[in-house]
Ligand SMILES: NC(=O)C1=CN([C@@H]2O[C@H](COP(=O)(O)OP(=O)(O)OC[C@H]3O[C@@H](n4cnc5c(N)ncnc54)[C@H](OP(=O)(O)O)[C@@H]3O)[C@@H](O)[C@H]2O)C=CC1
């Protein structure tokens with residue numbers, strides 16, 4: 001295995017970089033400006049024969065910002081994977097790509113299997129769904145991993161935001177009517193490598209085990225941190241944001257678990273991240 005890791009300074013990219021180093025996997029890590037997935041000429045100079053897997057951690061992830069900058073988001077989230085797919089196919093390698101629970105409508109009441117029809121409700125979700133389709137249509141050998149609610153001891157994520165808010169405020173309101181699966185970036189990188197080693201191809205879902213609302217996740221963080229801040233549940237309507245989020249966003253993990261075993265409960269993974277801080 002020889003990996004080209006794209007965007008090693010993002011939340012997931014940093015977890016991947018640490019994993020490749022600790023596992024002794026031969027790799028090259030590159031981000032902007034040397035490799036910008038919206039600039040095919042930079043892709044051609046880095047995606048070269050000898051590489052077996054290209055792991056793409058680059059994306060536009062500002063969900064609210066995508067509502068007013070959809071074309072920009074589309075360039076990274078749809079054009080980017082399409083251009084990568086062409087380059088990766090040309091060298092006969094496999095493209096490992098990430099997508100999101102936000103490609104689904106979010107009005108279900110049972111976990112979404114990998115072949116659930118895409119029906120996004122936000123600009124970010126639309127651009128990520130288009131990326132999935134372009135990648136599939138390109139005919140590239142790919143492993144596309146949908147994940148959700150990613151957090152890490154670094155980067156911009158809900159766990160770090162909430163931990164900070166709990167020290168700054170007397171009270172926070174957190175939505176209790178959006179349900180999903182939190183995902184540790186370090187667990188996600190490890191599970192992804194597990195899928196690659198198991199020769200997985202096509203679409204897979206990876207998250208932590210169990211499920212929660214954002215409020216339940218915030219309350220768990222507050223309990224662990226011994227906060228005195230009051231954490232109040234609220235409805236989505238009471239916490240207006242530019243982008244609509246899916247109400248029910250639980251990814252079905254059965255295809256992944258059949259191949260690499262059960263996913264650890266989110267409480268254990270959140271605790272491990274809090275302990276690292
Ligand atoms: N965060 C989450 O909760 C979730 C994330 N995902 C998916 O997981 C993947 C990783 O996300 P995450 O690590 O959280 O994202 P981050 O926003 O933390 O990191 C994204 C990285 O992509 C880089 N990047 C953005 N545009 C380009 C580009 N055009 N060319 C090269 N690099 C670029 C950024 O680089 P720079 O520093 O230069 O801006 C940054 O390093 C994405 O595909 C995302 O859609 C899926 C579900 C949930």
Ligand SMILES: Cc1cn([C@H]2C[C@H](O)[C@@H](COP(=O)(O)OP(=O)(O)O[C@H]3O[C@@H](C)C(=O)[C@@H](O)[C@H]3O)O2)c(=O)[nH]c1=O
Nearest residue numbers: 061063100101147148149150158173174175214239245
């Ligand atoms: C900070 C905060 C957020 N919220 C709510 C708003 C929103 O509904 C929810 C999560 O908000 P965030 O902005 O942290 O997360 P968001 O940007 O929606 O996170 C998403 O990112 C993209 C990249 C994905 O692919 C998704 O899987 C998901 O992780 O929590 C509160 O209710 N209270 C608060 O104090």
